[in-house]
Amino acid sequence: xxxxxxxxxxxxxxxxxxxxxxxxxxxxxxxxxxxxxxxxxxxxxxxxxxxxxxxxxxxxxxxxxxxxxxxxxxxxxxxxxxxxxxxxxxxxxxxxxxxxxxxxxxxxxxxxxxxxxxxxxxxxxxxxxxxxxxxxxxxxxxxxxxxxxxxxxxxxxxxxxxxxxxxxxxxxxxxxxxxxxxxxxxxxxxxxxxxxxxxxxxxxxxxxxxxxxxxxxxxxxxxxxxxxxxxxxxxxxxxxxxxxxxxxxxx
Amino acid sequence: xxxxxxxxxxxxxxxxxxxxxxxxxxxxxxxxxxxxxxxxxxxxxxxxxxxxxxxxxxxxxxxxxxxxxxxxxxxxxxxxxxxxxxxxxxxxxxxxxxxxxxxxxxxxxxxxxxxxxxxxxxxxxxxxxxxxxxxxxxxxxxxxxxxxxxxxxxxxxxxxxxxxxxxxxxxxxxxxxxxxxxxxxxxxxxxxxxxxxxxxxxxxxxxxxxxxxxxxxxxxxxxxxxxxxxxxxxxxxxxxxxxxxxxxxxxxxxxxxxxxxxxxxxxxxxxxxxxxxxxxxxxxxxxxxxxxxxxxxxxxxxxxxxxxxxxxxxxxxxxxxxxxxxxxxxxxxxxxxxxxxxxxxxxxxxxxxxxxxxxxxxxxxxxxxxxxxxxxxxxxxxxxxxxxxxxxxxxxxxxxxxxxxxxxxxxxxxxxxxxxxxxxxxxx
Ligand SMILES: Nc1ncnc2c1ncn2[C@@H]1O[C@H](COP(=O)(O)OP(=O)(O)O)[C@@H](O)[C@H]1O
Ligand SMILES: [Mg+2]
Numbered sequence: 001x002x003x004x005x006x007x008x009x010x011x012x013x014x015x016x017x018x019x020x021x022x023x024x025x026x027x028x029x030x031x032x033x034x035x036x037x038x039x040x041x042x043x044x045x046x047x048x049x050x051x052x053x054x055x056x057x058x059x060x061x062x063x064x065x066x067x068x069x070x071x072x073x074x075x076x077x078x079x080x081x082x083x084x085x086x087x088x089x090x091x092x093x094x095x096x097x098x099x100x101x102x103x104x105x106x107x108x109x110x111x112x113x114x115x116x117x118x119x120x121x122x123x124x125x126x127x128x129x130x131x132x133x134x135x136x137x138x139x140x141x142x143x144x145x146x147x148x149x150x151x152x153x154x155x156x157x158x159x160x161x162x163x164x165x166x167x168x169x170x171x172x173x174x175x176x177x178x179x180x181x182x183x184x185x186x187x188x189x190x191x192x193x194x195x196x197x198x199x200x201x202x203x204x205x206x207x208x209x210x211x212x213x214x215x216x217x218x219x220x221x222x223x224x225x226x227x228x229x230x231x232x233x234x235x236x237x238x239x240x241x242x243x244x245x246x247x248x249x250x251x
Numbered sequence: 252x253x254x255x256x257x258x259x260x261x262x263x264x265x266x267x268x269x270x271x272x273x274x275x276x277x278x279x280x281x282x283x284x285x286x287x288x289x290x291x292x293x294x295x296x297x298x299x300x301x302x303x304x305x306x307x308x309x310x311x312x313x314x315x316x317x318x319x320x321x322x323x324x325x326x327x328x329x330x331x332x333x334x335x336x337x338x339x340x341x342x343x344x345x346x347x348x349x350x351x352x353x354x355x356x357x358x359x360x361x362x363x364x365x366x367x368x369x370x371x372x373x374x375x376x377x378x379x380x381x382x383x384x385x386x387x388x389x390x391x392x393x394x395x396x397x398x399x400x401x402x403x404x405x406x407x408x409x410x411x412x413x414x415x416x417x418x419x420x421x422x423x424x425x426x427x428x429x430x431x432x433x434x435x436x437x438x439x440x441x442x443x444x445x446x447x448x449x450x451x452x453x454x455x456x457x458x459x460x461x462x463x464x465x466x467x468x469x470x471x472x473x474x475x476x477x478x479x480x481x482x483x484x485x486x487x488x489x490x491x492x493x494x495x496x497x498x499x500x501x502x503x504x505x506x507x508x509x510x511x512x513x514x515x516x517x518x519x520x521x522x523x524x525x526x527x528x529x530x531x532x533x534x535x536x537x538x539x540x541x542x543x544x545x546x547x548x549x550x551x552x553x554x555x556x557x558x559x560x561x562x563x564x565x566x567x568x569x570x571x572x573x574x575x576x577x578x579x580x581x582x583x584x585x586x587x588x589x590x591x592x593x594x595x596x597x598x599x600x601x602x603x604x605x606x607x608x609x610x611x612x613x614x615x616x617x618x619x620x621x622x623x624x625x626x627x628x629x630x631x632x633x634x635x636x637x638x639x640x641x642x643x644x645x646x647x648x649x650x651x652x653x654x655x656x657x658x659x660x661x662x663x664x665x666x667x668x669x670x671x672x673x674x675x676x677x678x679x
Contacts, residue, residue, distance in 0.1 A: 052629050078635035090630040094648025100631065103644070108635035143648075144630075160634060 001199040002026040002049075002168050007060035009048045017058060018044045020224035026168070029196040033210055033235060034203045036221035037243050042203045043087055045221075046172045050084040051077050064168055078104075079111035081167030085157035085174050087203075092144040097156070100144050101126065105163055129162045133189050150177040158189040169193070170201045175209040187212030207239035220246055258294040262391075265295045265312055269399040269430070272366070279366040282378035286397035289382065293389035302388055305568040305600045306539040310508055311392060311454070311484050325477045327419055328448040328665060334417040335359075341422060342402050342429025342452055356410035357443065362403035362432055373405050373434050380460040380488035384514035388543060393486040393512070396458040400432035408441040408467070420449030420476070427452035433459045437467035437495075444659070445469065450476030455483040465492040465519055471499040472662050474669065475506060479535070482508045487526075491551070493519030500657045502666050503530040503538055504673045510539045517544075517551040517579075525554040527656035529670060532565035533677045539568035540588075546574065550581035557588045558653040560646050561597035562677060569618070570602045577608040586616035591649050593623065593642075643674040 004024040010017040018041045026032050034042055048055050049062055051074035062069045064080055072080065092100070106116040117125070130140060133155045145153050154174050161169055171190070175183050190200065190213050202213055210218075210232065218234040219226045220243070228234065228246055238246070254262070272283060296308040338348035344361055352359040365371045378397040384390060406416065418433070429452035437443060441464070451457070463469055475483060483506060489497050503509050513526045530538045544553045559567035569588035590599025601618040623645050631641035650670060657663040 050633050052633075053625060073638065074629060074632040075635050075637050075641075078633055084633055086630070090627050092624075092627045092630065092645070092648065094651045095627075095631075095644050100634070100636070100644070103640065104631075104634035104636050107637055107640065111635065111637075164634065 001028050001030070002062070002064055002201070004062045005060050007045075007048070007062055008058040009044065009055045010058055012054050012056050018055075018224055019048060021060065022224075022226060024219070024226065026199045026201060028199060029194070030217065031194070031200040031202065031213060031215045033215040033218045034201065034221050034226075035205065035218065035235060035238050040221045041224040042221055043172055046084050046170045046203065049170065050074060050082060075107065076111070078164070078166070079108045083161050083164055083166035083169045085154075085161060085169070085171040087172040087176070089145050089153040089157055091146045093146050095144050097140050097142055097144050098126070101160060101163055104160070108164060126159070126163060129159055132192070133159050133162075133185055135159055151179065151182040154178055154186060155182065155189075158186050162189060162193060167197070168199050168201070170203070172203045173205065174202075175204055175206060183209060184212060207235050210235045222247055254294045258297065261295045261297070261312065262291060265395060266290065266398070268314065269395075272399065272401050275366045276369045276371065278369070278371055278374040279377075282374070283398045285382065286378050286394045289385055290391055290394040290398060293385070293391045293394065296391050300389075302541060302570060305570070305602070306508070306510055306537065310482055311510070328474050328669065329415075329417050329446045329662070332415060332417065332446070332661070334415045334446065336417050336419060337404065338419045338421060339402065339431065339451070341424045341427040342420070342431055342455070344402055344404075354416075355413040356441070357406055357408040357412050359416070360405045362405055362434070363401055365405040366401070371405075372407065372436065376434050376436055376460050376462045377432075380462065380490055381458065381486070383490070383516065384486075384488045384543070390486060390512060390514070392456055392484040393458050393488075396430050396432055396456050396486065400430040400456075400458065402430065403432040403434070405434045406436070406443075408435065408437045408443045410440070411442040412444070415444035415446050417446040417448070420447070420451035420455070422450045422452055422478070425453060428454045430456045432457070435459070435461045435469065437461070437463045437469055439464045439466055441467040443469055445471045446662075447471075447473040448476065450478040450481050451483070453481060455481065455485070457483070457485045459485075459487045461487070461489040461497070463489060463491050463495040463497055466494045467492065468496040469498070470658055471497070472657055472659075472666070473500065474502040474666065475509060477505045479505045479507065481506050484510045485512065487511075487513045489513075489515045489524070491515065491517050491519065491522040491524055493521060493548075495519065495522045497524040498656065498658055499526050500653070500666070501528040502669060503528065504669065505532065505536065506538065507535055508537045510541065512541045513543070515544045515553065517546050517548045517553070520549040520551065522548065522551045524552070525556065525656045527554070527556040527653045528558070529650045529653045529666065530557075530559045530567060531670060531673050531677070532559070532567070533562040534564060536561070536565035537568070538566070540571070541568075542571040544573050544584070546579040546582045546584065547576060548579060551579070552583040553585070554656065555586040555588070556653045556656050558591070558650045559589070559599060560591045560593065560650060561599065562593040564594065564596045566598040566600070568600045570604075571616070572604040572606065573614060575607040575609050575612055575614065580609050580611045582609060582612040582614065584612070584614035587652070588618045589649070590620040591623065591646060592620060593646075639678045643671065643678075646674055647671060
């Protein structure tokens with residue numbers, strides 16, 4: 001599904017390399033987790049994959065189902081099936097949540113040559129999914145993420161993911177700032193989308209999210225590199241001992 | 252103070268360029284004489300004048316140049332609104348294209364008809380509000396209009412008008428150089444919606460004088476037409492009585508040079524006024540909003556909300572002043588002017604002025620200027636919205652604060668639609 005080879009990326013404005021050769025292979029239906037200290041480049045990886053400006057790819061490749069991601073515009077990557085749930089969802093005053101979501105869904109459909117959803121079909125779909133995520137209808141009417149609590153913003157990300165039905169979902173610290181109940185809702189939202197084909201890359205600091213979304217592989221990232229990969233037990237190790245031992249191991 | 256010789260010449264040339272109206276009633280010729288006197292005192296505007304520093308008036312003064320008429324697919328606005336339609340072609344009222352000038356709740360008359368009479372109620376307003384508005388900032392183009400305009404309407408609203416009056420300004424002559432002067436008097440408790448739309452002329456000088464009595468309300472929505480080459484100098488003078496309301500919104504897309512002046516004076520307590528505008532320009536576009544609001548009463552609220560989106564070297568100007576004398580306590584004045592620059596070579600010039608002598612007031616003003624929010628743009632595109640469309644969404648969101656000043660949702664939505672269509676036509 002997602003294949004990353006020796007990906008290196010720097011900041012555009014500074015001569016500073018953040019990603020220093022990332023290798024990652026996520027197969028169809030797999031759930032991978034990335035853990036790692038703050039500042040190790042986890043969000044940068046998610047941004048470079050989804051096409052945010054301000055970064056320069058110095059080398060390496062990233063493909064989704066064999067197509068080169070790095071060559072595409074962000075909207076093309078989205079239409080190709082990539083989705084990023086932001087660590088910090090963006091507030092956009094003046095743009096209605098529903099208008100935005102419907103435009104997004106239909107733009108993707110159009111780019112893929114599929115039939116667009118009419119207003120009624122869209123509304124029905126979004127209402128059903130909102131109920132599952134305990135998002136009330138009032139929230140949907142507001143401008144994108146404006147006046148949303150931290151937890152509401154994260155649930156809104158999952159709602160968008162559910163509506164857009166991407167192939168490859170990247171979740172950047174979707175669990176941070178959530179209480180236990182909200183985290184369960186989010187995890188249920190994710191699990192409901194697991195169908196054996198759709199893949200997930202879950203960036204998190206905490207084992208507790210991985211209790212709910214069971215990863216197949218756990219990677220530890222530090223200073224722009226994946227320093228260790230393993231099974232779910234690796235997450236437990238981090239939970240119990242922190243990153244210090246792992247970092248020393250490689251050093 | 253005597254004018255400089257070159258200013259005298261320019262002023263006389265300007266006056267000579269228009270046929271002097273004759274054969275009118277005494278009140279009218281007196282008003283015209285006073286305006287000419289004012290114009291000769293202030294002189295034609297020049298770049299050196301304090302309020303013309305950002306906008307070069309030269310093209311408003313030199314002999315009108317022919318401008319190509321947009322081979323237009325522009326459909327007239329407010330078509331779906333139930334209204335009394337009055338059509339002007341090249342600035343001349345066309346009865347054959349207009350509805351009958353009768354409506355419950357008001358009296359309408361042409362300016363020419365009012366001017367031909369010996370006495371007329373418009374005597375208290377025509378050229379009077381304009382003259383009030385000449386101090387402390389002179390407005391020579393408005394004085395010229397008062398002295399020369401023979402077209403327009405004189406409207407007295409006595410109750411709640413049954414439907415809006417829509418003035419539609421069409422243009423057929425390439426070089427039409429046109430003046431229109433409208434006078435509206437709202438009696439106590441009266442209520443009217445005035446709509447204006449159209450390019451009007453290659454060069455358009457318009458003046459609107461509005462007297463709003465106690466508890467009366469005027470809603471004004473204007474869209475200036477899509478012609479690229481047109482030049483326009485418009486003036487709006489409003490006097491507001493106790494507990495009256497005045498809401499005026501202007502949409503300006505395109506136009507080589509547009510100067511919209513609004514001069515408002517609160518004379519009664521507890522009144523409310525908003526002057527707002529959305530303007531959108533690409534390339535040779537210069538748009539100027541110049542506003543002066545005097546709070547000469549207690550507990551009045553005024554709002555100025557102006558948004559401009561500029562592309563490819565276009566220029567936007569805002570000069571807004573609030574004057575609060577020491578007796579105008581409890582004044583609430585809000586002023587915001589923001590420019591969204593889609594290209595680096597665009598210019599947004601803002602001169603906000605607060606002159607406040609009262610101590611118990613809330614006055615705020617803000618002026619910002621910047622590009623599209625890249626973070627928001629990435630968020631939208633990362634969800635699959637194409638960049639051009641995402642940018643349009645952000646621009647429309649930015650402009651919307653000004654459109655929200657319009658009270659009627661149907662009218663506001665029509666403005667949104669027009670602006671959205673402009674955005675679509677002006678993408679990279
Ligand atoms: N746009 C940026 N400007 C400046 N520094 C940045 C930018 N993006 C990332 N960085 C830097 O890159 C490093 C990695 O950051 P990030 O990817 O956010 O890490 P993580 O998500 O693992 O906490 C940090 O040192 C951060 O300060
Ligand atoms: Mg991060």
